[in-house]
Amino acid sequence: MNTDLRVRLGALELPNPVVTAAGCAGSGRELAQFFDIADIGAVTTKSVMLEPHAGRPAPRMAETPSGMLSTTGMQGPGVDVFLQRDLPWLLARGGRAIVSVAGSGTAEFGELARRISAEPGVGAIEVNLSCPDPADPDGRRFADDAARAAAVVSTVRSHARSDLPVLAKLAADVPDVVALAVACAEARADGLSMINTVRGMAVDPRTLRPAVAGGIGGLSGPAIRPLAVGCVYRVHEALPEVPIIGMGGVRTGGDVVEFMAAGASAVAVGTVNFSDPSACVRVLREFTEALEAKGVRRAGDLVGAAHRPGVGV
Amino acid sequence: MNTDLRVRLGALELPNPVVTAAGCAGSGRELAQFFDIADIGAVTTKSVMLEPHAGRPAPRMAETPSGMLSTTGMQGPGVDVFLQRDLPWLLARGGRAIVSVAGSGTAEFGELARRISAEPGVGAIEVNLSCPDPADPDGRRFADDAARAAAVVSTVRSHARSDLPVLAKLAADVPDVVALAVACAEARADGLSMINTVRGMAVDPRTLRPAVAGGIGGLSGPAIRPLAVGCVYRVHEALPEVPIIGMGGVRTGGDVVEFMAAGASAVAVGTVNFSDPSACVRVLREFTEALEAKGVRRAGDLVGAAHRPGVGV
Amino acid sequence: MSDYGPVQVRCPVLNVRRVDAYYAITVVAPGIAERFRSGQFVSVAVGGDHSSTLLRRPFAIHDVKPDYGGTVEFLFAVRGTGTAWLAERRSRDLLDVVGPLGRPFPLPRDPVNCVLVGGGSGSAPLFPLAQSLRRRGCRVDFVLGGASADRVFSAITARRIAETAVFTTDDGSFGTRGRVTDVLGRVIEECRSDVVYTCGPMPMLRAVTAVAGTHGIPVQVSVEETMACGTGICMTCVIPVVGEDGITRMVRSCVDGPVFRGEQVRFDDVGTIPFDALGAPGWKGAGSSRPAESARDIA
Amino acid sequence: MSDYGPVQVRCPVLNVRRVDAYYAITVVAPGIAERFRSGQFVSVAVGGDHSSTLLRRPFAIHDVKPDYGGTVEFLFAVRGTGTAWLAERRSRDLLDVVGPLGRPFPLPRDPVNCVLVGGGSGSAPLFPLAQSLRRRGCRVDFVLGGASADRVFSAITARRIAETAVFTTDDGSFGTRGRVTDVLGRVIEECRSDVVYTCGPMPMLRAVTAVAGTHGIPVQVSVEETMACGTGICMTCVIPVVGEDGITRMVRSCVDGPVFRGEQVRFDDVGTIPFDALGAPGWKGAGSSRPAESARDIA
């Protein structure tokens, strides 16, 4: 059987739904040692900022049951190095690039959108709304305030090339993820990515100290998959026309089926790239086999299937 | 070495910090087949309502990575049967009872508090704030609105016998868990229990249907432990004087150390009772051994240790 | 009802065998073996101490032997992660097993004629039941079904211990093509059966109950609901069952079952809360004359 | 730098041995063996496909042999869940191994005198290094330390391959009581060492670097930072390292290391972001003259 794996995220068509999650694949170079980066749907690059950032102190990670806590704090070389070195490398290898941006303020998001739009070959811009909002007195993230998040999205939208899809990356641990999604869609996001890591903490029982520097870290991995699937399901219910990249603990092809049935059009592999560097192609293979076993001819038919009782796929 | 395991939750002294989580141990009878129920700190009983409740349709559970989703929907016999049959059984065996109450409205919470206060031998009342609030137009839970939650706590406090500690049971997936905790403490909660299950979802990749009836379920088990430890840490930081029962994915004695270091005075075992019916006594044994290995002479010394850099335990 | 509660034991695997489409694992577990009554089950921790699959898997006890102080055998088909892991166990590995769990099959006082109807792996608990019934002088007849020949369970043993044994397969690869209920009526008549015992998937239990009803004989069904705890504390395994008092309750299939009187299970309402169930939305208890809460109270 | 990237292989365990306080596992992994350069490491998935311990464990490669097309040996002490699980592996089990990873030890062009300083399991990568150095005609001397006799790694092998080998233990149960740095100065002088290679805990690396500095000779240190990926994509393993241009960068110890020039590691600032590090809070890049971003760019 010849399964049609193509999926769409607004104007962007991907050859298949398996992409990498921001910050979990660099810009593709390291994983390219294990598989051909052009074979997967897209590479979402690590959130890039305008200037170089050194990130947070170590220890930056701790293992937790079926997951990990991390606090890398947006370490990266800044947009110049990214555009000179990382992006051309990825595009030269035939990879599709979803470029994640992180601004230290709304204006910086706009500037990043402008810079990235100027590069030919970029597939989409993903707006990381889990950055701390410098204008918030409590140091909250943009995602914690739907209005502030929407302002960022609309700034990015107006600075980005008009044919370039803008995806808003949502967090799950916000007052109301559906309200946040609606606000972003109204601010003309072409799609939504969810979920980012969920704030959590571990204490090392040996030292009695917080296991990651600063105490609170971001929980990721299979442990959070039910939270992610729940967000995708509820947001797809509220906004059935808005394409979603689902992510959070994807480990197998069956997990891709799960996210797509909940409402995702594409699915990102994050933390599992750390534990299995060939995860993306394995997951894609397992997903393809699952579709064949089910007799589903078009991957797109799966999208939202869990919302339609008795759907015949 | 003779380790002093006693801990205090307001007026209630427990012989050791290991208790059961509400809804994860019935009222002790079933687990008493595996160990002596008087050996653990206390049994928190399944949330009792005024009337019998049939709960939610099946399927009521699905396994997830290092956790499970459940939707039992407060099935139970109602307070009459509880007071006639379950509570006397537990007290007769020397068990300490923390009675969890769930009202279908603020007034019902008050009535439950009054009924339970009338029984001699109860150790504390735990107020389950994750019940849906019938007065909320969106069907949200009391915990989703700090003011409504505080109103419930203060109703319970005023109906409960004055020497009986009232514990407010918080959810993690609320707009601001610290604000919720502060509101409950201001409403004269004597202590806080956290966390309840976190809303999530799974889709069965075979059937493409939500894995539990109604779609959204409550995620519990080791997967959520980092969320729970994070809540305990942040709430203890804000309210260092308010005792906390920490829970969420406790599996080993080391996890008890982790929760206590984060700020809990007692620690509840929930889902792990399902997978290991003798978990409570095993966890207590492991905890005691861990204290001995560390040379900690009083369990209470651990409370909040992770907030004190270089603490010598 | 068993006289003793269940025990939790870390017990060595004696052996793992393949039996057609199934695996059979025998563990050394004297405490479970001595307490066992047919119809009861064990629940087994899977994946090791640091497994991400937290929950135990329930399996009917298929056989109990006095060797090594007492062994327990259960059978399973590989379905998902837990059973795949179990299939890889080897002798001397340790398994964490809780049992015996659940209400056993009630045994008739008198030496009556019993027909035992099993589907696929659901046939497992019927074998120790057949032995118990035989010891009481009952006549035992078997009707065993499965998707295909390799899924019809222990045909040879069935033939050996039963008066008669009839087999059905969906694909006709063994015995009669069709379902157990296609032949059950005839068996009941020919064997003058007084009671039916059955275990298998819910739709089969329902159909078997209907056939028994037509013939006016009682039926004991053993259900396989998903179970998080198996010990009665999680309330995830409930099904609607009508009590002797005519009131429907959501009862736990792990401790109030897995064996129920077929007529009392509301098969059509499994997966729902029937509107007339005790405590259903809108249900109103009649004040002091409120009905007793658990099926246990009235048993 | 290795000529080929790492590979991911599911490879059979050839054997598991106990060596004093350590376990040694040998796997058949030709692809890793042929690419290996001393100082590189493997990362091993632990706990099986459904393990709750998601992350790989990194281990230095201790030995590579041509048998079976190429075998790789690593050694470890049981520390937590992952190493406990590894200690239970048996021949023919399959392990999912990624390697070789990381920057190898740079080898001197000329046949100079090298002193190799190891602490505990950190001695492991020094053995293949010693072999390579010997093949180049270098003189090799060993200084190995540990908490107690059973933690001093492969003393006999060290004596065999090195010109001299000195041992220290914290408890004095073997060799000199004390730390490797208590004897290192003397060894450097007596053996006229030209370069130090060292691997072990961070405080030891720092102390060894200080001693080498006193003697004015270069030192190559191999660090053991916690690593989530080992392949360079997660950014969790960073330490502050000064580049040739004098600028401090937070570099990944998995791909930019684990081997660094000791003088360039800011040991005092490990666990912090030094205020003058590239991109530290408050740091300001000088517009177009912004310094290159990675240690690699300037290497």
Ligand SMILES: Cc1cc2nc3c(=O)[nH]c(=O)nc-3n(C[C@H](O)[C@H](O)[C@H](O)COP(=O)(O)OP(=O)(O)OC[C@H]3O[C@@H](n4cnc5c(N)ncnc54)[C@H](O)[C@@H]3O)c2cc1C
């Ligand atoms: C009382 C009882 C007795 C049983 N006896 C037998 C037996 O003798 N032989 C046999 O082969 N099977 C039996 N089953 C079914 C058996 O428990 C499942 O096949 C097994 O749990 C599947 O586990 P898995 O990890 O392979 O599947 P997965 O699909 O990975 O399991 C995921 C979750 O769903 C549950 N689950 C999946 N399928 C079933 C099912 N059919 N019934 C109940 N829970 C399920 C699992 O327990 C687990 O919690 C019995 C079930 C019950 C309730």
Ligand SMILES: Cc1cc2nc3c(=O)[nH]c(=O)nc-3n(C[C@H](O)[C@H](O)[C@H](O)COP(=O)(O)OP(=O)(O)OC[C@H]3O[C@@H](n4cnc5c(N)ncnc54)[C@H](O)[C@@H]3O)c2cc1C
């Ligand atoms: C490059 C490198 C080479 C190493 N080589 C060896 C070796 O040859 N022999 C050896 O015995 N050990 C070596 N280690 C340390 C080894 O990786 C840890 O002992 C091991 O990861 C502990 O795993 P665990 O599951 O038993 O411990 P746990 O404490 O359960 O592990 C929890 C988490 O912490 C990490 N972790 C715990 N201790 C360490 C540590 N000391 N260093 C790095 N990560 C740690 C684990 O990888 C895991 O992610 C090396 C580490 C690195 C980074």
Ligand SMILES: Cc1cc2nc3c(=O)[nH]c(=O)nc-3n(C[C@H](O)[C@H](O)[C@H](O)COP(=O)(O)O)c2cc1C
């Ligand atoms: C180490 C690490 C770094 C991450 N960096 C970013 C980032 O730069 N930008 C972003 O939007 N998300 C980032 N994420 C979040 C992931 O993209 C993803 O949303 C989340 O981890 C959930 O997916 P997973 O469970 O598959 O990892 C990061 C996650 C991890 C674990």
Ligand SMILES: Cc1cc2nc3c(=O)[nH]c(=O)nc-3n(C[C@H](O)[C@H](O)[C@H](O)COP(=O)(O)O)c2cc1C
């Ligand atoms: C099946 C099930 C039933 C529960 N019932 C209740 C309940 O009645 N009242 C309550 O306050 N919490 C209830 N909880 C939440 C637990 O008490 C606990 O807060 C939560 O599960 C986290 O702990 P754990 O991860 O150890 O299970 C229930 C949890 C589960 C899994």
Ligand code: FES
């Ligand atoms: S499985 Fe938990 S009550 Fe039945």
Ligand code: FES
């Ligand atoms: S361990 Fe992931 S970048 Fe080094």
